Amino acid sequence: MTLDPTTLQAARHHHHAGDLRKAERLYRQVLDHEPGRADVWCLLGELCQAQGRRDEAAACYLKSLHLQPQNPGAHNNRAIVLLEQGHLDQAAACFQEALRLQPDYPEALNNLGITFLEQGRPEEARTAFREALRLRPAYPEAWNSLGKALTQLGPAEAAVDAYRQALTLQPGYVQAQRNLARLFRELGRRTEAISAYQAALRLDPAQPDLHNELGVQYLAAGQFAEAVASYRQALLLQPGHAETHNNLGIAHLHQGHGAEAVALFRQALRLWPDFPEALNNLGNALAAQGQPTEAIACYQEALRLWPDYAEARHNLGLALAGQGQPDEALVCYVEALRLKPDYPEALTNLGNAYKDQGRLDEAIACYRRALALRPGEAAFHSNSLYALLYHPG
Template sequence: MLFIFKYLYIPIFLVLIIVGCSGQDKKDSADFFLKGNQALSQKNYAEALRLYDEAIAKNADFSDAYLNKGITLLKLNRTQEAYEVLTEAITIDPSLVQANLVRSEAGLDLGRLREAKQDLQLIEKEYKDSTRFYLIKGNIMEAEGNASLAIQEYDHSLQLSPKNVEALVNRGAVYYRLGSYPAAKADFQAAVTLRPDQPQALNNLGLIASREKKWGEALSYFDLVLNSNPADPYVLNNKGYVLLQTGEGSKAKELIERSLEKLPANGYALRNLGIYYQQNGQLDKALTEYLKAIDIAEPVEWLYGLAGRAYFSQNNKAEACKIWKQGVMLKDSISIAELAKNCR
């Protein structure tokens, strides 16, 4: 499965507040806030969250503490809570434009695309020279299915900062989906040059190598990711697919099943498990996995074509042609070829 960044790198806003004669509570709040920033910079997110809560308890109008608490919640994948906390920061201080920027990213992840766009529109003047602003804007365009506008925004982001790895990876992912594989490969390679351990770029280079049937090269990319994160469900599955193509079915099945344990609703992993069963002549089991993947209703390359082949191998031409016709509407290349050959 192709990787595109959902979360961007979120900078830590270390906002120093001036403590005057406003009382001990505000001084204590500032101390908790600064300690929270230190914990956040050390990726001690639970402690950072506790400290920001202490800061807010001492000073309920401390908008910067809400902002950094929202950032921390995003790091903990508590996106809905982060969105609410960032909204509180903006309510307290509408001029805190950093909170709009971070909230737009949280909104994107929650599927609140209209609100995410509105946040960016509110701060466009302040962020007209921000590579990150255009990166988020590109991500919103990509989520809306507008590939050409997404690429334009990523281009703008990279014009402002040619070393923006996230923009390179995300633009490459859009090129990949458009079938512009040389352009995608160039972006992923540029990202890896800047950051050799960048997992999304490495995974995506592995996918391109797989398309080129350079199986050894693909495995080397996937292994680089798995060496750092052995439980990554997407990369486990992608490596499993390569092993299916190189005659190592039992190892492939093990990896694909591990992937599904982590992420049961991965259509590509279900398809690949179906391929394993089909390779071993277990057509009923293959169809079970293919139909599970179809039920998820997400685009999975060759899924309908392979399911049709399984039906055809069972001498069930009617079901094969029916599912190939569905695949043709989804531009499934195997379905297009099989329908033309077998269902005149």
């Protein structure tokens, strides 16, 4: 049976139109008649890769390369599959082979840089991204990749500039907008982070992780109603996400909605029973509701799961102090500070414990360290702190 000469053209048409089933059927018809067509094996590999059929895609690229080993595009495509499969060393070698065959190949340079980042080689990644951009300055994906490398290496402002350049070239580039938001978050530039998250969500509102992360920024800014709205939107999109239930509980706790907070922390723990942060937060909510015994049980379970959890250790100390166990509380504060030395709340409460024992020099030392860490938060400390500092006799 003779193959219709338009079969390959029709296969390409269906492929580009997104009708992958028809495209695959026609590609295979071509290969049944002409199994030596390296280009068609490569096209079939791309189709399989787009469907997540990585093993089949890799086999197609290998057949293509067996027939045409000097094809840089096939080496690049095979390397992408290897990268997706986590075979980083093999992926890097394939990208490098593509570049040996075609040194001016910006996509392969960008992909090699991404592989270097995955391998923990950010300096080499930066070099690859910059070379890709030398070859193609208007390459938004490479600007985004360079931003990732510079986020690790610094300077931070250069990473910001790289993400902004990616967005200038491609204003609808959600990944770059998200990366910019996360960079602002890491830098503590909260106002810019909130704006960047809002921009990312305008581009793609169906991203629960971005709604959750925006909620975290609102919470840190004291915008509790906005945080609640963001977390609720995240849960509409991803109802089974334990961390978002936990975060929404924190926001309700800040708003004084203790019963709602308890319910949310319990829901987080139903979804993820071994969730120490939710146990700690549930303990805080129960303590605020006057249930110290239940709170202590939560803190102890959190510490069983995460023995080095400084906040839970500190909160256990507070609960024990409230139950008339000052010596046990003091031990908790000391342990919390061993785990987290720059912890002003633990320093203040350890100071209070020392003061109650008459160990005023040690108390004053704790208060001074706490004030050095939070100099602008005088209301954080009790009046007795100032009495000790300014009237030590």
